[in-house]
Amino acid sequence: MTTLASAPQETVSVAGPVATPRRRRGRRAGKVTAAGPLTYVLLGLTALVSVFPLYWTAVAASKTNAELAGTPPPFLPDADLFTNIGRAMEEAPIGLAIVNSVVVSSCITVGTVLCSTLAGFAFAKLRFRGNGALLALVVGTMMVPTQLAIIPLFILIAELQWVDHLQAVVLPTLVSAFGVFFMRQFLSQALPDELLEAARVDGASTLRTFWSVVVPVARPAMAVLAMLTFLTAWNDFFWPIIALTTDNPTVQVALAGLGGGYVPDTAVIMAGTLIGTLPVLVVFVVLGKQIVGGIMQGAVKG
């Protein structure tokens, strides 16, 4: 069939006869990796399990507290969503909290990604005395629990009169040991020495090389680090609730003050949680594309 069809085409197009066997070969080789129905079922189930809590948050946010206490619990959303959100916003300054959280998390993310990439590049590719020892020191700080540093940190912040100011939350987390280590590991693998040498021969200074060559290569890892850092900063509760008050809270601090009273108002708490989660979802959607990199393909033939 194939040969019959391809024979008259040969003069017209070269692609015709070549394409058929290639496609066939692809199908055969693909068998090993092609997803079967079982894969879809499992993936579907996993997705369902992952999404369900978010869905139930939305459901709970649209009910009254009484309805939520019923058996069986409700599974379909109701019309009370905006009422509950309104009540949540009245009870705590959620609008301000979201703005604060966006500011804090963005500053921390930008700072961490920038500092970590710079330091990671230096540790991965620059030759300097004490490179190994310094890296060990940086990684070693990961073993010190945060709780240990909280009291001295609070004393410091109090002396600077920064309590209840956002910089109290931003400043201590502007660079993370994990970020430095993560970027170092990525760059030592993904960034070929020849690329840096080519830039040097082309006349680029180290800083210029960093911006023009290292950052574009590091972008996928920077996106991953940005996402992790943003999430961690957004969800951070322990230090913010010490450094801030409910007058100038981040989202997590504001949520902690929600629905309090004789009986916890679950519906209001869920409504607050729902609007507190939305910005994070936006970040996921924006940065998710970045992570699918593949930018290094074709730079260096290895």
Next chain:
Amino acid sequence: MATVTFDSATRMYPKADRPAVDNLDLEIGDGEFLVLVGPSGCGKSTSLRMLAGLEEIDAGSIRIGDRDVSDAPPKDRDIAMVFQNYALYPHMTVEQNMGFALKIAGVAKDEIGRRVAEAAKILDLEDYLLRRPKALSGGQRQRVAMGRAIVRNPQVFLMDEPLSNLDAKLRVQTRTQIAALQRRLAVTTVYVTHDQVEAMTMGDRVAVLRDGVLQQCDTPGALYERPANTFVAGFIGSPAMNVVTGPAVDGGVRLAGAVLPVPREKLARAAAGTGRVTVGFRPESLETAPPGEGVPVVVNVVEQLGSDAFLYATLGADDDGDVLHTADVVVRTEPRTAAAVGETVHLRVREDCLHVFDPVTQLRVD
């Protein structure tokens, strides 16, 4: 354009027990195409990187023109380099890759555009200027790497095995293109390769290195005709020259019971002290002799190449046990009259085609 001078340049890597490049003395003329060749680890790439400024010079100096550049950073040396794996910036288009150095140097935009377009025309890259490296074939990437060097209009081109990532056919094609381009631009070029065919076909002169030490630097013809030592003799030419050692006897060297004639004066000098002499003869300078004359060898493998046939044969141990080991010998013969496997063939060396070496110093005896 400029000359390049290595003046006792030495590079010692930290924690190494011997220098990677040892007292390299080399003068490269203005516009010359010099090839550095040698087996892997011989220091050829290190030498090139020292010239590029990517590797420190521990002793001696390197000059480009009259200027001592030993301590100058790469950007102040007015050189351009083509890397083995091309090292193209993955996120930049072909155009941006080629113009990057000019952009850093602060060259005006339209001037960059003009020079990139010019280089692209020479290299036949005009249709690919807006593509990223990953959308290019190996040969195209190689040409972009060349283009990146050309647009800078440097005093010296440095090329570090630029063809080793291409397939065999493209390599031969590109080889001639690079050589022609270099002649046309007349820019002093230092080219590193481990492939002696590339070295012989491209270079005005070829410098052979081994273990960081320069063995010989001469024109391809001279390297082939008059190798300075047994290493160069064995490295240049394909298949390699046969090099064997045997006891000196009256009138020649005794090999497998027969005497291979060696000129009296050379024999005397080579054999002084040890009573032995090392001789070299190329596969193509051997001819068959009637039985009773010449050196007998036993054929192990016959390679038919169409235009030629190569016999891989063993030179037997001497009858009285005086010559020590058997040696492998390669012989080029007419494909139609090639001997069969297992057959004994008698060989003699064509006149003036025998190379004589001192068995101790391995140096050529003239």
